[in-house]
Amino acid sequence: MDDKxxxxxxxxxxxQSYAEGGxxxxxxxxxxxxxxxxxxxxxxxxxxxxxHHGETSALFNSGRLPxxxxxxxxxxxxxxxxxxxxxxxxxxxxARVVIGENKNFLGGEAYLKQRGVEVTVxxxxxxxxxxxxxxxxxxxxWNEDIGVEERVYSKEQPPKQ
Numbered sequence: 283m284d285d286k287x288x289x290x291x292x293x294x295x296x297x298q299s300y301a302e303g304g305x306x307x308x309x310x311x312x313x314x315x316x317x318x319x320x321x322x323x324x325x326x327x328x329x330x331x332x333x334h335h336g337e338t339s340a341l342f343n344s345g346r347l348p349x350x351x352x353x354x355x356x357x358x359x360x361x362x363x364x365x366x367x368x369x370x371x372x373x374x375x376x377a378r379v380v381i382g383e384n385k386n387f388l389g390g391e392a393y394l395k396q397r398g399v400e401v402t403v404x405x406x407x408x409x410x411x412x413x414x415x416x417x418x419x420x421x422x423x424w425n426e427d428i429g430v431e432e433r434v435y436s437k438e439q440p441p442k443q
Contacts, residue, residue: 310357379400
């Protein structure tokens with residue numbers, strides 16, 4: 283399976299999450315022979331889960347596999363992976379990570395590279411447009427997903443210390 287096809291599966295998953303009211307991040311895990319091991323999308327909203335990001339959902343949906351199944355595999359993701367998803371890729375020895383876009387969020391790409399993972403950023407306009415749309419529509423939900431709490435304080439109500 284080529285990178286375009288792998289990323290297309292991840293983008294389908296991102297669109298599905300968006301349609302369900304969730305964060306539009308999708309992923310697909312493809313082994314070294316081109317076989318789809320698993321696909322998934324961010325389901326933090328849908329499941330009330332702190333850990334069901336796109337990449338972790340793809341791994342979950344891959345089921346229990348022997349370590350050799352991940353060797354040489356590629357994780358396709360519509361958005362640069364966060365620290366948790368970066369760690370999951372490293373834990374399972376995934377060889378390549380193909381990223382749809384990193385304009386809206388820059389995750390652990392440098393750490394993946396440092397640990398010997400091949401990282402390719404495609405800068406796919408559809409991935410970027412879907413994320414831009416979501417962030418504009420639901421900035422609070424986006425901030426929650428990436429672990430940022432945005433607070434606006436007035437002069438009358440300064441932050442508690």
